[in-house]
Amino acid sequence: MTKTWHRPTLWLAWAMAALTLVSLGGLLFDGRVLQGSPVWLKPFKFAVSLAVYSATLSWMLSLAHRGRRFTSGLGTTIAVIMFADVGLIAVQAARGTFSHYNTSQDFWNVLTQNMFKYTIPVMFFANVALAIVLSVQRLRDRQTTWGIRTGLYLAVLGMASGYLMVGQGKRSTATDAAGHEIGLRGGNTVGAPDGGDGIPVTAWSTTGGDLRIPHFFGMHGLQVMVLVALAVTALSLSERARVRLVGVAAFGYGGLFALLTWQALRGEPLVHPSTTTLVVLAGLVALVAAGVAWTITLDRAAPAPARQPVRPR
Numbered sequence: 001m002t003k004t005w006h007r008p009t010l011w012l013a014w015a016m017a018a019l020t021l022v023s024l025g026g027l028l029f030d031g032r033v034l035q036g037s038p039v040w041l042k043p044f045k046f047a048v049s050l051a052v053y054s055a056t057l058s059w060m061l062s063l064a065h066r067g068r069r070f071t072s073g074l075g076t077t078i079a080v081i082m083f084a085d086v087g088l089i090a091v092q093a094a095r096g097t098f099s100h101y102n103t104s105q106d107f108w109n110v111l112t113q114n115m116f117k118y119t120i121p122v123m124f125f126a127n128v129a130l131a132i133v134l135s136v137q138r139l140r141d142r143q144t145t146w147g148i149r150t151g152l153y154l155a156v157l158g159m160a161s162g163y164l165m166v167g168q169g170k171r172s173t174a175t176d177a178a179g180h181e182i183g184l185r186g187g188n189t190v191g192a193p194d195g196g197d198g199i200p201v202t203a204w205s206t207t208g209g210d211l212r213i214p215h216f217f218g219m220h221g222l223q224v225m226v227l228v229a230l231a232v233t234a235l236s237l238s239e240r241a242r243v244r245l246v247g248v249a250a251f252g253y254g255g256l257f258a259l260l261t262w263q264a265l266r267g268e269p270l271v272h273p274s275t276t277t278l279v280v281l282a283g284l285v286a287l288v289a290a291g292v293a294w295t296i297t298l299d300r301a302a303p304a305p306a307r308q309p310v311r312p313r
Contacts, residue, residue: 008079066137074127074129089112095108135149146229147229147230158217174194213260221257244291251291255287
């Protein structure tokens with residue numbers, strides 16, 4: 001029941017759902033573009049992503065665990081920062097200008113860049129602390145506990161990968177929706193300029209490596225691993241086998257995150273993988289498949305637990 005869910009992160013989920021609708025209206029009725037993409041596409045993507053992420057946090061923090069007051073404070077910190085930062089992304093979209101990498105000195109942009117500079121590290125370390133606290137205790141059954149643990153680790157890695165975009169340090173200029181020239185420092189794309197041809201909806205580059213892909217993929221490892229844990233619960237396997245399957249899934253997801261990061265850093269588009277990328281992917285799939293097969297075979301071959309004799313009364 002949502003009554004027991006962590007309220008600030010749940011409120012954030014509802015706020016992001018509302019922003020999703022507002023952004024969808026902007027996509028439908030506001031024809032302005034930035035670097036070839038609708039100005040409201042970025043708020044839309046952030047809103048959808050954080051609605052899912054914050055709802056997952058809200059549920060997770062409702063589970064019985066030690067240190068709930070501390071983890072609740074961490075969750076509230078994360079929710080407040082996400083609300084403020086995504087709100088500023090929406091403001092910048094409404095103004096028809098860039099929210100990220102923007103070096104303009106107008107009031108709203110200076111406020112936005114300073115908020116990103118000082119609050120995003122706080123949010124990142126709050127997530128790290130949350131992952132550490134929850135990883136040392138059992139939350140529900142073992143497979144769900146390990147699903148949450150590995151998912152939190154993957155989410156932290158995904159967040160950390162965002163710094164690769166800023167760390168590029170590349171400088172460029174682009175025009176905002178009003179035609180003003182804006183200086184940019186940093187970028188999403190490796191080996192090609194930002195704003196080129198992209199995949200529909202996501203706008204991920206089809207001409208170069210795109211660091212947004214591993215960033216998104218890693219952040220939502222939390223949701224994927226929780227779903228995996230819930231899925232294996234329905235299988236007719238021992239608890240040990242279910243935990244092993246969660247571990248195999250975490251290994252596969254982590255390997256795919258690493259592969260996507262490596263692919264982007266090499267300037268390779270997601271939709272045009274090289275032979276090397278495909279070979280590594282095939283090897284990863286083979287390892288995961290072998291892990292799943294080994295786990296199921298081992299569990300079926302294990303002797304059933306002996307029944308305790310019933311003592312006569």
